[in-house]
Amino acid sequence: MTVEPDDGSTTLRQRMADALRESGDLRSPAWRAAVETVPREAFIPGFFEAIDDPHQTMWRPITPELVGVRERLELVYTDETWVTQLNCSVSAFDTDVPVPGSPTSSSTLPGLVVRMLEELQAEDRSRVLEIGTGTGYSTALLCARLGQDLVTSIEVDPAVAGRAKQGLAQIGYAPELVVGDGLLGHQPGALYDRVIATCSVRHIPASWITQTRPGGLILTTMLGWLGASSGLVRLEVTGDGTAEGVFLGGTDSFMPARPHAAPVLGDDIYGWIDEAETSERGTDVGPEILDPWEGWATLFIAQLAAPDAQVFTFGTDGGPMLHHVVDAGRHAVAIPDAPPESSAVVRQAGAIDLWDPIEAAIGEWRVAGSPSLDQFRISVTPEAQTVWHGDPAGPLSWKLPTIK
Numbered sequence: 001m002t003v004e005p006d007d008g009s010t011t012l013r014q015r016m017a018d019a020l021r022e023s024g025d026l027r028s029p030a031w032r033a034a035v036e037t038v039p040r041e042a043f044i045p046g047f048f049e050a051i052d053d054p055h056q057t058m059w060r061p062i063t064p065e066l067v068g069v070r071e072r073l074e075l076v077y078t079d080e081t082w083v084t085q086l087n088c089s090v091s092a093f094d095t096d097v098p099v100p101g102s103p104t105s106s107s108t109l110p111g112l113v114v115r116m117l118e119e120l121q122a123e124d125r126s127r128v129l130e131i132g133t134g135t136g137y138s139t140a141l142l143c144a145r146l147g148q149d150l151v152t153s154i155e156v157d158p159a160v161a162g163r164a165k166q167g168l169a170q171i172g173y174a175p176e177l178v179v180g181d182g183l184l185g186h187q188p189g190a191l192y193d194r195v196i197a198t199c200s201v202r203h204i205p206a207s208w209i210t211q212t213r214p215g216g217l218i219l220t221t222m223l224g225w226l227g228a229s230s231g232l233v234r235l236e237v238t239g240d241g242t243a244e245g246v247f248l249g250g251t252d253s254f255m256p257a258r259p260h261a262a263p264v265l266g267d268d269i270y271g272w273i274d275e276a277e278t279s280e281r282g283t284d285v286g287p288e289i290l291d292p293w294e295g296w297a298t299l300f301i302a303q304l305a306a307p308d309a310q311v312f313t314f315g316t317d318g319g320p321m322l323h324h325v326v327d328a329g330r331h332a333v334a335i336p337d338a339p340p341e342s343s344a345v346v347r348q349a350g351a352i353d354l355w356d357p358i359e360a361a362i363g364e365w366r367v368a369g370s371p372s373l374d375q376f377r378i379s380v381t382p383e384a385q386t387v388w389h390g391d392p393a394g395p396l397s398w399k400l401p402t403i404k
């Protein structure tokens, strides 16, 4: 290990470790030692800071040349997610001034990275498969904790993978780095004791289960096309292609794993929604269930009930902003209404009503006492993946879409 001491980095790492212990994210001496060892600056030489702007988010480049060595280093050691790439190509070294853009790569906030590593329950000789190398910072922490020979990491984006490799080499690490689709796992390194994903999946890829030894653990977040995250989910592999998991709670989310992202619907969707012939009725399940600010639970339940639906929030003709749910020729929009008849009206279009399964699922969830996500479980077999509360065959039980 050849970490170069540099101006204040060691002290900043210790300070960050103290802060992460205070926040409860960092719990064990072994992971603390890893956090104190790995210089995060090797993985984010330049990055962007968001600037609040009433019209659009602007991104201020942060590099040692632009802000000075000390300020950049202080920012590296704050518990922040730093955006490292905009629009799939723009880095902080490409501009001297704030620019608009969409983030396409980032270094996850250290608090979440170490919380996940703690929840992974890796032991001294654990062989770990990581999905989503990203900048390589979490890969480096795994190397520091377990030794590079026990670490395999997969990144789908070749340019991102190349930069991670450089960062790792700079501090003396050479784990097995694979460029490819992490949803396929990496058979040559199997069997693994642990699988950890820092991108989010719609269902648990079969390869992760078959490439993990029985008794081994898989840690991931699950995300659906309505945008609701499961928070962390930890599964134990129980046998041939089977696993049982618990939802650990929280609101953590990651960008979707590339083949699991929702298909992009064209702008013609707005015209189609406008012109669709709708039926209208009252409902006790109003639009607030689609609001992530109300917590993930109801949005996650809606997503289980209508797994191929997407949500678009917009207003028409100066009207209020409304959540429109859309799924292959079907559309539903719930609009707040005056009680006591109902709390909302829902307008639906398409051959089969889209709001009905969502409404039924939320109704069952309310009858069961509105359990939070950390009271749900997941059961995986080669035939089906089921998310459930109470009883896998009961009313709060849904099959996940498992088509690749």
Ligand SMILES: C[S@@+](CC[C@H](N)C(=O)[O-])C[C@H]1O[C@@H](n2cnc3c(N)ncnc32)[C@H](O)[C@@H]1O
Binding pocket: 105, 106, 107, 108, 113, 131, 132, 133, 134, 135, 136, 137, 138, 139, 154, 155, 156, 157, 160, 180, 181, 182, 183, 198, 199, 254, 255, 256, 257, 258, 259
């Ligand atoms: C949030 S970043 C990872 C953060 C990283 N662990 C770190 O510490 O910087 C998620 C990464 O997952 C990658 N990714 C997305 N889909 C993937 C897939 N199917 N297989 C492997 N990597 C994927 C993205 O390109 C991105 O670099």
